[in-house]
Amino acid sequence: MARINSRQVEAFRATMLTGSVTDAAALMAVTQPAVSRLLRDFQALLKMKLFEKRGTGLVPTAAATALYMEVERSFVGLERITAAAEEIRSRRTGTLRIAALPALSNGYLPRLAGRFLRERPNLNLSFFGVISPIVVDWVLNNQCDIGFAEVPIAHVGLSIVRLPAPPRVAVLPEGHRLAAKAMLEPRDFEGETFVSLTTGSTGRHLIDQAFNRDDVRRVLRVETSLSEIMCGLVSSGVGVAICDPFTAREFESRGVIARRFTPRIDFEFAAVFPPQRSPSPVALDLVEAMRQALDDIDGPMPGLSPVHP
Template identity: 25%
Template sequence: MNFKQLTAFREVMLTGSISEAARILHRSQPAVSAQISSLENDIGIKLFQRKGARVVPNPEAHYLFDEATGILARLETVKRTLESISDLDTGVLRIVSIPGPSIFILPNLIADFTAKRPSIQTILASGSSVRVQRAIATQEYDVGLADFGFGIADESRLIDHEVIQFTALCALPMDDSLAQKEFVHATDLRGQPMAVTERNHPIHNQIRASFDEAGVPLNIRFEVQSFLPMFTFVERRLAYGIVDPFTAESYQQSNPDDQCIVFRPFLPKVDIPITLMSPAHRPLSIVAQAFYETLASHTREIRSKWSGEHI
């Protein structure tokens, strides 16, 4: 029993005629007759009585008609669903990210991606870089965004990493005298209170090494788990911050008309690797792959913006 047989059978039942069924199906009359005969041979039951140009269904045919109609309806539903998926109209996105991008950048990107695709369901979670890596390794999520360098799962064979390099920025009040400079050097911050990431964050040691290279003591006043909370201290003139471009972009998106902070490249250079992740042993769905590519492209745009534009 196959799809063509059931389709021919259904049309014969509906029309009561081999020739009319053939016309509707755009097949020849002998082809439809052959499909009916083949179906009868497969199931071992005579389905129709031939009476001139008409065919009369036997009782067994009515039972099969109900079953065939249900099967064909389900197949049509499957077909439409798969077509919707291939057209990026249906599916589920499971995204996990470090806190900064999950507040403004990712929601905006997801909103743009799904605006004309109302049947796409999205799950967005946030956590530490370690948690993000573990969530991707265990295949709980499809796409992950995190800092690279914690060592927990950086080399895991369970994760496909795409590492994109950023460089750190100095966050400072808009009317600060250092805002007039093209870049901010560690020597410009001698004795100044600083807001930096906590000591177990891989960027912390790089910031400390940068100040050491410049021969300047690092005066830490605020130590935070992620970059975003630093902006409160900077806005209130309690400290300068060393942040990543993703966080700077988040600030600009969250305060488009009322920005109190500007960002300048920081020297000596502090590298900040960001990793885009997906499960290594489970192919992404068409929808998830499309979003991954969108996110990767947007991430490179942010890198290009902040490497060549001072705001």
């Protein structure tokens, strides 16, 4: 048997769907004689009669009805492929695997990711909140499509995109004497019990540098590697701290008051991608969504506790 032409099959399907050669021609955006010729050749190749003429229309034979069921299965498969390609092109399908440092994963990034998913109903998400070194390790080992980690990131080969860095803020327990001020500076903390980040961390170095520059003496009683623990300790009244704005915002309804702090100490982080392969398009879309959201933040994070006279 000679090879069947795909246009012949398309003409057959269009005629079955519409019930007439004229309507089939309109559906295919070709002339009526072209459809008639395609049907004639198709029947000749198959050596079977597919339609009977009745009045001005065509009635499919039993053979045509049986054949149409097979043809429709093929077209449904093709339509699924087309739809899948459109989903991929629109970056709305598949699974995006994210790992993010706790400061982002404790509230801010999940909310942003939720809005991101609502615009992509066929996108699935795997989301992990881990400390920055583990974020980098998972990305290096292709366990995630994208990671968000605090900088500096000392790994050659990783693709890194720096994101806008909001300033760190001062966090105080409710009722603290410093809550009356809208802006705090190092000298305000003279003699205060202070909850510090772990020795050796970038944030600890920058914060200590700001206080040492003004020769301010704090009571360094507690240190921790996690900002959630820091804010939990502050909420208990054990001391005050300088914290990333994302975690401070999460604790504002949990016994913590946030205030702006000068000199500005940025909380710097970046998106990181696995080595030796191009970043996922949908991952790049998420980075752009995050960049826009952070660009909308003018100065410190919105939602800082109001100052009551």
